Amino acid sequence: MVKRRKPAATKSFDDAMRKFPHLSKYIRKITKELGEPEWFLKLDRELKKVEFPNLVYPVGDPIFVHIYRKKGEPKMMHVIEPEMSDELKKINEKILNKMIAIAHKYSVPDKIEDMDPILTKIFEEVVVVDKKAKKSKNNLFSNKVHLSQWDYDMVKYFLIRDRIGYGKLEPIFLDPYIEDIHCVGVGSISLIHKVFEMLRTNIVFTDDFELNKYMVETSERVERPVSDARSVVDAMMPDGSRVNFIYGREVSLEGSSFTIRKFSEVPV
DSSP, rough: OOOOOOOOOOOHHHHHHHHHHHHHHHHHHHHHHOOEEEEEEEEEEGGOOOSSSSEEEEETTTTTEEEOOTSSSEEEEEEOOOOOOHHHHHHHHHHHHHHHHHGGGSOSSSSSGGGGHHHHHHHHHHHEEEETTOEEEEOOSSSSSOOHHHHHHHHHHHHHHHHTOOOHHHHHHTTTTTEEEEEEEEEEEEEETTTTEEEEEEEESSSHHHHHHHHHHHHHTOOOOOOOSEEEEEOTTTOOOOOEOOOOOOTOOOOOEEEEEEEOOSSO
Protein backbone atom coordinates (compact mmCIF):
# COMPACT_ATOMS: atom_id res chain seq x y z
CA MET A 1 0.00 0.00 0.00
CA VAL A 2 2.25 2.73 -1.25
CA LYS A 3 2.29 5.82 -3.32
CA ARG A 4 3.22 4.53 -6.74
CA ARG A 5 3.64 6.00 -10.15
CA LYS A 6 0.17 6.44 -11.62
CA PRO A 7 -0.44 4.11 -14.60
CA ALA A 8 -0.69 5.76 -18.00
CA ALA A 9 -4.19 6.45 -19.28
CA THR A 10 -5.33 5.88 -22.86
CA LYS A 11 -6.36 9.29 -24.17
CA SER A 12 -8.46 8.34 -27.20
CA PHE A 13 -11.95 6.92 -26.70
CA ASP A 14 -11.68 4.81 -29.86
CA ASP A 15 -8.30 3.43 -28.76
CA ALA A 16 -9.67 2.63 -25.31
CA MET A 17 -12.67 0.83 -26.81
CA ARG A 18 -10.34 -1.29 -28.97
CA LYS A 19 -7.83 -2.07 -26.23
CA PHE A 20 -10.15 -2.86 -23.34
CA PRO A 21 -12.97 -5.39 -23.85
CA HIS A 22 -14.48 -4.65 -20.43
CA LEU A 23 -14.88 -0.98 -21.39
CA SER A 24 -16.46 -1.66 -24.79
CA LYS A 25 -18.84 -4.20 -23.22
CA TYR A 26 -19.92 -1.72 -20.57
CA ILE A 27 -20.33 1.16 -23.03
CA ARG A 28 -22.52 -0.96 -25.33
CA LYS A 29 -24.73 -1.91 -22.38
CA ILE A 30 -25.07 1.54 -20.83
CA THR A 31 -25.65 3.22 -24.23
CA LYS A 32 -28.92 1.28 -24.54
CA GLU A 33 -30.08 2.78 -21.25
CA LEU A 34 -28.69 6.33 -21.24
CA GLY A 35 -27.23 6.98 -24.68
CA GLU A 36 -23.49 6.92 -25.41
CA PRO A 37 -21.51 8.68 -22.66
CA GLU A 38 -19.33 11.67 -23.54
CA TRP A 39 -15.57 11.10 -23.26
CA PHE A 40 -13.52 13.54 -21.18
CA LEU A 41 -9.81 13.68 -20.41
CA LYS A 42 -10.21 16.61 -18.03
CA LEU A 43 -13.29 17.68 -16.10
CA ASP A 44 -14.35 21.31 -15.86
CA ARG A 45 -16.14 22.56 -12.75
CA GLU A 46 -18.88 23.90 -15.04
CA LEU A 47 -20.02 20.28 -15.45
CA LYS A 48 -21.43 20.55 -11.94
CA LYS A 49 -24.38 22.44 -13.44
CA VAL A 50 -25.37 19.51 -15.68
CA GLU A 51 -28.52 18.00 -14.18
CA PHE A 52 -28.17 14.59 -15.80
CA PRO A 53 -24.48 13.94 -16.53
CA ASN A 54 -23.46 10.97 -18.65
CA LEU A 55 -19.70 10.96 -19.12
CA VAL A 56 -16.67 8.69 -18.95
CA TYR A 57 -13.05 9.54 -18.15
CA PRO A 58 -9.87 7.44 -17.71
CA VAL A 59 -8.00 7.33 -14.41
CA GLY A 60 -5.19 4.96 -15.44
CA ASP A 61 -5.33 1.85 -17.62
CA PRO A 62 -7.34 -0.34 -17.38
CA ILE A 63 -9.65 1.71 -15.12
CA PHE A 64 -12.34 4.13 -16.27
CA VAL A 65 -15.04 6.06 -14.43
CA HIS A 66 -18.62 6.65 -15.55
CA ILE A 67 -20.56 9.51 -13.92
CA TYR A 68 -24.28 9.52 -14.60
CA ARG A 69 -27.71 10.24 -13.19
CA LYS A 70 -31.01 8.57 -13.99
CA LYS A 71 -34.33 10.35 -13.53
CA GLY A 72 -35.57 10.14 -9.97
CA GLU A 73 -32.19 8.89 -8.70
CA PRO A 74 -29.05 10.52 -7.24
CA LYS A 75 -25.83 10.89 -9.20
CA MET A 76 -23.77 7.74 -9.46
CA MET A 77 -20.10 6.92 -10.02
CA HIS A 78 -19.54 3.55 -11.69
CA VAL A 79 -15.97 2.25 -11.74
CA ILE A 80 -15.33 0.34 -14.98
CA GLU A 81 -12.78 -2.31 -14.11
CA PRO A 82 -11.95 -5.72 -15.66
CA GLU A 83 -13.32 -8.86 -14.01
CA MET A 84 -11.79 -12.32 -13.92
CA SER A 85 -13.82 -15.25 -15.21
CA ASP A 86 -14.21 -18.24 -12.87
CA GLU A 87 -11.74 -20.14 -15.04
CA LEU A 88 -9.14 -17.36 -14.85
CA LYS A 89 -9.61 -17.13 -11.08
CA LYS A 90 -8.59 -20.81 -10.81
CA ILE A 91 -5.54 -20.17 -13.00
CA ASN A 92 -4.72 -17.14 -10.88
CA GLU A 93 -4.72 -19.31 -7.75
CA LYS A 94 -2.18 -21.64 -9.39
CA ILE A 95 -0.03 -18.64 -10.31
CA LEU A 96 -0.09 -17.33 -6.74
CA ASN A 97 0.85 -20.76 -5.38
CA LYS A 98 3.77 -20.97 -7.80
CA MET A 99 4.88 -17.46 -6.82
CA ILE A 100 4.78 -18.35 -3.12
CA ALA A 101 6.88 -21.46 -3.79
CA ILE A 102 9.76 -19.44 -5.28
CA ALA A 103 9.42 -16.20 -3.30
CA HIS A 104 12.10 -17.33 -0.82
CA LYS A 105 14.74 -16.76 -3.51
CA TYR A 106 14.17 -13.02 -3.30
CA SER A 107 15.21 -10.87 -0.37
CA VAL A 108 12.52 -8.88 1.39
CA PRO A 109 13.04 -5.14 0.75
CA ASP A 110 13.38 -2.72 3.66
CA LYS A 111 10.72 -0.48 2.18
CA ILE A 112 7.36 -1.72 0.98
CA GLU A 113 7.53 0.65 -2.01
CA ASP A 114 10.29 -1.58 -3.38
CA MET A 115 7.92 -4.57 -3.56
CA ASP A 116 6.48 -3.62 -6.96
CA PRO A 117 9.52 -4.63 -9.09
CA ILE A 118 10.13 -7.76 -6.98
CA LEU A 119 6.53 -8.93 -7.34
CA THR A 120 6.78 -8.32 -11.08
CA LYS A 121 9.99 -10.40 -11.31
CA ILE A 122 8.42 -13.31 -9.44
CA PHE A 123 5.30 -13.07 -11.58
CA GLU A 124 7.30 -13.11 -14.81
CA GLU A 125 9.23 -16.15 -13.58
CA VAL A 126 6.08 -18.27 -13.42
CA VAL A 127 4.01 -16.80 -16.27
CA VAL A 128 4.60 -16.56 -20.01
CA VAL A 129 2.56 -14.84 -22.71
CA ASP A 130 1.48 -17.35 -25.32
CA LYS A 131 0.63 -15.36 -28.45
CA LYS A 132 -0.87 -18.44 -30.11
CA ALA A 133 -3.16 -19.18 -27.19
CA LYS A 134 -6.72 -18.01 -27.71
CA LYS A 135 -7.41 -19.27 -24.22
CA SER A 136 -5.11 -19.27 -21.21
CA LYS A 137 -3.99 -22.66 -20.00
CA ASN A 138 -1.67 -24.45 -17.63
CA ASN A 139 0.88 -26.18 -19.84
CA LEU A 140 1.77 -29.62 -18.47
CA PHE A 141 5.08 -29.60 -20.34
CA SER A 142 6.25 -26.27 -18.93
CA ASN A 143 6.94 -24.93 -15.47
CA LYS A 144 5.29 -21.72 -16.52
CA VAL A 145 1.61 -20.88 -16.82
CA HIS A 146 0.68 -19.86 -20.38
CA LEU A 147 -1.57 -16.81 -20.63
CA SER A 148 -3.00 -14.82 -23.50
CA GLN A 149 -1.83 -11.20 -23.52
CA TRP A 150 -5.13 -9.93 -22.13
CA ASP A 151 -5.24 -12.49 -19.31
CA TYR A 152 -1.58 -11.76 -18.51
CA ASP A 153 -2.32 -8.05 -18.18
CA MET A 154 -5.44 -8.72 -16.11
CA VAL A 155 -3.79 -11.12 -13.65
CA LYS A 156 -0.85 -8.74 -13.23
CA TYR A 157 -3.21 -5.81 -12.66
CA PHE A 158 -5.04 -7.58 -9.83
CA LEU A 159 -1.76 -8.83 -8.36
CA ILE A 160 -0.39 -5.30 -8.02
CA ARG A 161 -3.77 -3.84 -7.05
CA ASP A 162 -4.40 -6.29 -4.22
CA ARG A 163 -0.86 -6.92 -2.94
CA ILE A 164 0.60 -3.41 -3.11
CA GLY A 165 -2.28 -1.09 -3.95
CA TYR A 166 -5.54 -0.28 -2.19
CA GLY A 167 -7.50 -3.36 -3.28
CA LYS A 168 -11.02 -2.64 -4.44
CA LEU A 169 -10.54 1.04 -3.53
CA GLU A 170 -7.59 1.36 -5.93
CA PRO A 171 -9.67 3.06 -8.68
CA ILE A 172 -10.84 5.71 -6.21
CA PHE A 173 -7.31 6.45 -5.02
CA LEU A 174 -6.15 6.83 -8.61
CA ASP A 175 -8.97 9.25 -9.44
CA PRO A 176 -7.63 12.82 -8.99
CA TYR A 177 -11.16 14.23 -8.62
CA ILE A 178 -12.01 12.42 -5.37
CA GLU A 179 -11.77 14.34 -2.09
CA ASP A 180 -13.37 12.17 0.62
CA ILE A 181 -14.26 8.47 0.77
CA HIS A 182 -16.97 7.21 3.13
CA CYS A 183 -17.81 3.67 4.19
CA VAL A 184 -20.47 3.20 6.88
CA GLY A 185 -20.96 -0.51 7.41
CA VAL A 186 -21.73 -3.10 4.77
CA GLY A 187 -22.89 -1.73 1.41
CA SER A 188 -21.69 0.64 -1.26
CA ILE A 189 -18.96 3.24 -0.86
CA SER A 190 -19.92 6.90 -1.16
CA LEU A 191 -17.57 9.80 -1.81
CA ILE A 192 -17.17 13.50 -2.40
CA HIS A 193 -16.22 14.41 -5.97
CA LYS A 194 -14.51 17.74 -6.72
CA VAL A 195 -16.95 18.42 -9.57
CA PHE A 196 -20.10 16.39 -8.86
CA GLU A 197 -19.98 16.46 -5.04
CA MET A 198 -21.72 13.56 -3.23
CA LEU A 199 -21.80 10.34 -5.28
CA ARG A 200 -22.70 6.74 -4.62
CA THR A 201 -20.44 4.13 -6.20
CA ASN A 202 -20.67 0.55 -7.44
CA ILE A 203 -17.86 -0.47 -5.08
CA VAL A 204 -19.47 -2.63 -2.43
CA PHE A 205 -18.47 -4.51 0.72
CA THR A 206 -20.88 -7.44 0.73
CA ASP A 207 -20.63 -8.54 4.38
CA ASP A 208 -18.95 -7.85 7.73
CA PHE A 209 -16.21 -10.40 7.10
CA GLU A 210 -15.08 -8.76 3.84
CA LEU A 211 -15.22 -5.25 5.31
CA ASN A 212 -13.41 -6.18 8.54
CA LYS A 213 -10.73 -8.09 6.61
CA TYR A 214 -10.12 -5.07 4.39
CA MET A 215 -9.84 -2.73 7.37
CA VAL A 216 -7.48 -5.02 9.30
CA GLU A 217 -5.17 -5.51 6.30
CA THR A 218 -5.22 -1.80 5.43
CA SER A 219 -4.54 -0.63 8.98
CA GLU A 220 -1.72 -3.16 9.41
CA ARG A 221 0.02 -1.83 6.31
CA VAL A 222 0.05 1.67 7.75
CA GLU A 223 1.27 0.24 11.08
CA ARG A 224 -1.85 1.33 12.96
CA PRO A 225 -3.74 -2.00 13.24
CA VAL A 226 -7.37 -2.02 14.33
CA SER A 227 -8.76 -4.77 16.55
CA ASP A 228 -11.50 -5.47 19.07
CA ALA A 229 -9.19 -4.00 21.72
CA ARG A 230 -8.25 -1.00 19.58
CA SER A 231 -11.40 -0.18 17.69
CA VAL A 232 -10.86 3.51 16.84
CA VAL A 233 -7.70 4.45 14.94
CA ASP A 234 -6.49 7.54 13.08
CA ALA A 235 -3.69 7.08 10.58
CA MET A 236 -1.97 8.49 7.52
CA MET A 237 -2.01 6.54 4.27
CA PRO A 238 1.21 6.21 2.24
CA ASP A 239 0.03 8.83 -0.27
CA GLY A 240 -0.58 11.35 2.52
CA SER A 241 -4.34 10.79 2.85
CA ARG A 242 -5.83 10.82 6.36
CA VAL A 243 -8.00 7.91 7.49
CA ASN A 244 -10.20 7.23 10.49
CA PHE A 245 -11.09 3.58 11.22
CA ILE A 246 -13.97 2.46 13.48
CA TYR A 247 -13.85 -1.30 13.88
CA GLY A 248 -16.64 -3.68 14.87
CA ARG A 249 -20.36 -3.50 15.59
CA GLU A 250 -19.68 -3.15 19.32
CA VAL A 251 -18.60 0.44 18.61
CA SER A 252 -20.56 1.18 15.43
CA LEU A 253 -24.04 -0.38 15.28
CA GLU A 254 -24.05 -0.24 11.46
CA GLY A 255 -20.77 -2.14 11.33
CA SER A 256 -17.14 -1.24 10.79
CA SER A 257 -16.63 2.07 9.02
CA PHE A 258 -13.91 4.37 7.77
CA THR A 259 -13.51 7.85 6.35
CA ILE A 260 -10.60 8.88 4.15
CA ARG A 261 -9.68 12.48 3.37
CA LYS A 262 -7.66 12.13 0.20
CA PHE A 263 -4.35 13.88 -0.23
CA SER A 264 -4.35 16.23 -3.22
CA GLU A 265 -1.06 16.56 -5.09
CA VAL A 266 -2.30 19.75 -6.72
CA PRO A 267 -3.96 22.11 -4.20
CA VAL A 268 -7.23 23.69 -5.26
